[in-house]
Amino acid sequence: MVRAERKVSRQDLAAAMGVHYQTIGYIERGQYNPSLDLALKIAKFFALPVEALFSLDPFRPLTDEVYGRKQP
Amino acid sequence: MTTTRMTRYDRSMLRLMNDRRGLPLYATTARRRLVVAVHVALTAAIGALITHTYLAVAEPVWPLVVAMVLLLPWMVATGAINGATRGLLELRERALDERQSAERSRVLARAHRVMTLLLAATAAGLLIAGAAAGDAPRAYAAPVLVTALAVHWLMPLWVAGLMARDEPVEDDGLGA
Numbered sequence A: 001m002v003r004a005e006r007k008v009s010r011q012d013l014a015a016a017m018g019v020h021y022q023t024i025g026y027i028e029r030g031q032y033n034p035s036l037d038l039a040l041k042i043a044k045f046f047a048l049p050v051e052a053l054f055s056l057d058p059f060r061p062l063t064d065e066v067y068g069r070k071q072p
Numbered sequence B: 001m002t003t004t005r006m007t008r009y010d011r012s013m014l015r016l017m018n019d020r021r022g023l024p025l026y027a028t029t030a031r032r033r034l035v036v037a038v039h040v041a042l043t044a045a046i047g048a049l050i051t052h053t054y055l056a057v058a059e060p061v062w063p064l065v066v067a068m069v070l071l072l073p074w075m076v077a078t079g080a081i082n083g084a085t086r087g088l089l090e091l092r093e094r095a096l097d098e099r100q101s102a103e104r105s106r107v108l109a110r111a112h113r114v115m116t117l118l119l120a121a122t123a124a125g126l127l128i129a130g131a132a133a134g135d136a137p138r139a140y141a142a143p144v145l146v147t148a149l150a151v152h153w154l155m156p157l158w159v160a161g162l163m164a165r166d167e168p169v170e171d172d173g174l175g176a
Helices: A010-017 A021-029 A036-045 A062-066 B008-017 B020-025 B027-053 B062-084 B098-132 B136-163
Strands: none
Touching: A010 B020, A010 B062, A021 B098, A062 B008, A062 B027, B020 B027, B020 B062, B062 B136, B098 B136
16 A cells, blocks of 8 residues: 555545545545545645556555466 | 634534544444444433423422433433544534545435434324324324424434444554
């Protein structure tokens, strides 16, 4: 997860985005789809394109990405 | 939270509603359901005692005293539900973020649906009672109206308490 990789806590990210820290948790768990505005703000915070953080399809596990395994 | 500037009251309410000292009371779904059930039971008990005082010919004082005593645990349960929802219904709109605003709308819509069904059932009950005994609707009009008002007021809180979800788990050692 990008947030953990960048060593940013939920509280810090939530404060920077102006949202409740639970909202960040729900987004990470896939229990809440953020608005386009919030998604773009999060992408800007991490200096990444929005599609690097959000996708219609689930992201592949990191081990698959690293070791090049194909999804079944 | 919205871009509208929050007042000192908003900030103090936000702190209060996010105070995690009561977390053990509402940490799991089962506990939240229990707290809501206790709150409903206490509300019913307090309402029954006040109604008893209103309807009793002798106007006894003891039901009011008991109702006042029950009010203390009722307030604790109210606080626990508000803590579980992080003040979803208590905070002003400008103190909520986009997810919380959407959540509040969902809670209010569901509470409205439940209240509509309850009021329809109450109206039907009163009509049936009126058909059986002509004076019944008039005799029970005041207590029923007060009960309906109380339930209408508290239904969003109960629905919000039942719809509240578990806290996202600590997963990275970076804090919540």
